[in-house]
Amino acid sequence: MTEPILSRLRAKAGGDATLYAYGVLLYLFLYAPIVYLIIFSFNDATATTPPWRGFTLQWYRQVLQNVDLRVAFLNSASLGVMTAVISVTLGTLMAFAFRWRFRGKGFVFGLLLLPMLTPGIVLGVALTLLWRFFRLTPGLFSSTLVAHVIYTLPFAFLIVFTRLHRFDRSLEEAAMDLGADHIRTFRHVTFPLIRPGVIAAVIFAFTLSFDEFIRTFFVIGNENTLPMYVWSMIMTDSTPQTNAIGAIIVGLSLSWILLGTVFLRR
Amino acid sequence: MNSAGRSPYDLEIRGLAKTYGAIRAVDGISLEVERGEFLSILGPSGCGKTTTLRMIAGFEQPDAGEIYLQGTQMGTTPPYERNVNTVFQSYALFPHMTVFDNIAFGLRMKRLAREQIARRVKRMLTIVELAGYEQRLPHQLSGGEQQRVGLARALVKEPTVLLLDEPLGALDLKVRKRMQYELKRIHREVGITFIYVTHDQEEALVMSDRIAVMNQGRIEQVDTTFDIYERPQSLFVADFIGESNTFAGEVVATGEDVSVRCGERVVLRGRPVSAALPVGVQVDVVVRPEKIGMGRPETSHAGEENCLRGWVREVVFQGTSVKYVLDIGAGNPLIVHQQNSLSYPQAEFLKPGEEVLALWRLESTLVFPRR
Ligand SMILES: Nc1ncnc2c1ncn2[C@@H]1O[C@H](COP(=O)(O)OP(=O)(O)OP(=O)(O)O)[C@@H](O)[C@H]1O
Ligand SMILES: [Mg+2]
Numbered sequence: 001m002t003e004p005i006l007s008r009l010r011a012k013a014g015g016d017a018t019l020y021a022y023g024v025l026l027y028l029f030l031y032a033p034i035v036y037l038i039i040f041s042f043n044d045a046t047a048t049t050p051p052w053r054g055f056t057l058q059w060y061r062q063v064l065q066n067v068d069l070r071v072a073f074l075n076s077a078s079l080g081v082m083t084a085v086i087s088v089t090l091g092t093l094m095a096f097a098f099r100w101r102f103r104g105k106g107f108v109f110g111l112l113l114l115p116m117l118t119p120g121i122v123l124g125v126a127l128t129l130l131w132r133f134f135r136l137t138p139g140l141f142s143s144t145l146v147a148h149v150i151y152t153l154p155f156a157f158l159i160v161f162t163r164l165h166r167f168d169r170s171l172e173e174a175a176m177d178l179g180a181d182h183i184r185t186f187r188h189v190t191f192p193l194i195r196p197g198v199i200a201a202v203i204f205a206f207t208l209s210f211d212e213f214i215r216t217f218f219v220i221g222n223e224n225t226l227p228m229y230v231w232s233m234i235m236t237d238s239t240p241q242t243n244a245i246g247a248i249i250v251g252l253s254l255s256w257i258l259l260g261t262v263f264l265r266r
Numbered sequence: 267m268n269s270a271g272r273s274p275y276d277l278e279i280r281g282l283a284k285t286y287g288a289i290r291a292v293d294g295i296s297l298e299v300e301r302g303e304f305l306s307i308l309g310p311s312g313c314g315k316t317t318t319l320r321m322i323a324g325f326e327q328p329d330a331g332e333i334y335l336q337g338t339q340m341g342t343t344p345p346y347e348r349n350v351n352t353v354f355q356s357y358a359l360f361p362h363m364t365v366f367d368n369i370a371f372g373l374r375m376k377r378l379a380r381e382q383i384a385r386r387v388k389r390m391l392t393i394v395e396l397a398g399y400e401q402r403l404p405h406q407l408s409g410g411e412q413q414r415v416g417l418a419r420a421l422v423k424e425p426t427v428l429l430l431d432e433p434l435g436a437l438d439l440k441v442r443k444r445m446q447y448e449l450k451r452i453h454r455e456v457g458i459t460f461i462y463v464t465h466d467q468e469e470a471l472v473m474s475d476r477i478a479v480m481n482q483g484r485i486e487q488v489d490t491t492f493d494i495y496e497r498p499q500s501l502f503v504a505d506f507i508g509e510s511n512t513f514a515g516e517v518v519a520t521g522e523d524v525s526v527r528c529g530e531r532v533v534l535r536g537r538p539v540s541a542a543l544p545v546g547v548q549v550d551v552v553v554r555p556e557k558i559g560m561g562r563p564e565t566s567h568a569g570e571e572n573c574l575r576g577w578v579r580e581v582v583f584q585g586t587s588v589k590y591v592l593d594i595g596a597g598n599p600l601i602v603h604q605q606n607s608l609s610y611p612q613a614e615f616l617k618p619g620e621e622v623l624a625l626w627r628l629e630s631t632l633v634f635p636r637r
Contacts, residue, residue, distance in 0.1 A: 168356070168358065170354055170356055170358040171358050171360060171361075173323075173325055173345070173352075173354075173358070174352070174354060174358040174359075174360070174419075175360075175371070176325075176344070176345040176346045177323060177325075177345050177346070177350075177351055177352045177420075178346075178351065178371050178372035178375055178419065178420075178423065179346045179372050179375035179376055179423070180346055180371075180375045181344070181346050184375065188371070189360060192362050193361070193362060
């Protein structure tokens with residue numbers, strides 16, 4: 001039934017030049033900025049704009065020698081790891097809580113996912129004010145970590161929840177039936193089966209935190225993360241080194257996301 | 267009572283009950299199961315079979331009543347401390363473990379020595395005829411093979427009682443018939459008490475020593491397969507097991523046996539199943555289709571207390587038997603099964619429209635008071 005309709009649609013689309021052009025334009029629109037960025041990271045000139053003056057790797061060499069950049073990168077990486085560990089742990093625990101029936105379950109569920117839709121600027125402002133109210137010093141492993149955990153927690157929760165939701169409870173009953181207490185049932189049956197989901201959640205939480213800008217901008221204080229550093233670099237003296245950093249970030253993020261997808265599919 | 271092993275029964279249930287909201291899933295059942303017995307719990311969908319098994323396994327806490335395993339009261343003992351194992355309808359094999367690891371799981375939880383585990387798993391694999399399948403994953407097995415792994419996984423722990431919840435429900439007819447036979451063989455081989463839940467009456471008859479027929483959370487009757495079939499204690503049991511003709515009527519004469527008027531000109535004679543039935547009581551009369559004989563209307567028949575004139579309405583050839591649907595003027599038509607013992611070209615079956623006598627004995631006529 002669907003097969004002939006689909007092939008007819010395909011035939012029609014294939015013959016339709018406007019649709020084809022539309023597709024090309026759309027992909028250009030989506031990817032041209034990134035492609036442009038990557039191409040000019042190899043440009044042998046001090047400007048980040050055309051014309052093209054030849055191929056070089058010097059910007060990448062500079063990137064590797066840039067100490068400030070290295071600090072910012074390490075900050076982002078360790079913040080990402082901390083964020084991922086905390087929000088996946090919390091998210092997993094909450095996903096388990098949702099296996100029980102309780103009053104107001106739907107409401108609590110919605111409340112948990114709300115931060116996904118809250119504008120970053122709202123969280124940024126709110127945390128800044130909160131920190132001021134308690135007279136705390138904003139910083140990487142205080143206010144920024146809190147902001148990142150709040151931001152990534154719903155994603156981590158949702159990924160593990162989905163996995164747990166289609167988990168066959170009779171497997172756990174079978175384990176207990178065969179003599180495994182609750183802890184051993186979790187260790188030998190439940191956790192191994194949700195592990196791909198947990199790993200995917202870790203990867204996604206890390207990536208989200210690694211790339212985060214707006215919330216960080218508000219609460220970072222005197223320290224730096226990689227996106228913050230890149231931003232300030234562009235605003236001050238922009239060289240193709242920025243392009244090189246951008247290209248590296250694109251590469252890293254893409255491979256993380258790809259890896260995460262592999263685990264999500266498992 | 268709690269000195270383990272001194273009870274003659276592997277399993278005893280006293281007044282077990284479980285309510286879900288307004289639904290009385292199990293409504294006060296009692297049962298004794300002897301060592302090594304194959305007992306089936308049979309009943310229609312939703313009658314509480316699974317709930318009963320889950321309470322025995324310890325997955326569900328009863329609202330009332332007690333469960334004793336070899337004389338030991340179970341109380342709130344968790345599933346992992348009960349010497350009972352379950353074969354799940356959905357198999358519930360661990361998808362991330364090989365066949366070997368699935369079967370070894372229970373023994374590893376007992377922390378047995380590695381060689382001992384290997385030996386027992388191997389023996390179990392031989393019993394369920396899956397030797398050589400050790401390294402397969404569950405999704406690489408057919409339904410029947412998965413079921414056998416599920417069985418091996420539960421049996422390898424040598425439980426006091428093995429619980430099976432419609433273990434063949436998901437298999438197609440042919441595999442199912444073979445597995446019925448296999449299960450019987452395995453039961454004989456291991457000598458463990460089997461509690462087998464099914465809603466297939468034929469399966470229950472074929473496999474069990476005894477059958478407990480359940481209806482709406484209660485046990486209607488527990489008996490040997492023969493007695494369940496031949497001496498059902500209620501209309502429900504008679505109706506649920508095998509095929510039967512049922513006629514509504516009123517007692518018109520009573521004595522050692524009763525006469526029941528069913529419709530204008532039909533009076534059937536039969537045995538009341540329980541207490542004596544006074545004249546005027548509303549009853550249901552049941553007779554099984556294969557207990558009925560047929561004769562030519564002109565001949566006389568002695569010895570058959572029930573003899574009715576009827577007309578053939580329908581003839582259905584079923585291979586090993588022939589099913590006749592007769593009009594006898596008693597409300598429902600009368601269904602008769604006759605063994606197909608004719609050898610071509612000797613004789614012919616009756617034809618629609620022909621007049622016949624339907625004959626059967628007093629003992630084959632069960633009379634149940636209307637509830
Ligand atoms: N967890 C539960 N919550 C609410 N009601 C339940 C629950 N489990 C069972 N019931 C209800 O209890 C009754 C008995 O259910 P049970 O599963 O024991 O039936 P069953 O005899 O096993 O039926 P089937 O042959 O369909 O498997 C049903 O009416 C069912 O809807
Ligand atoms: Mg059931």
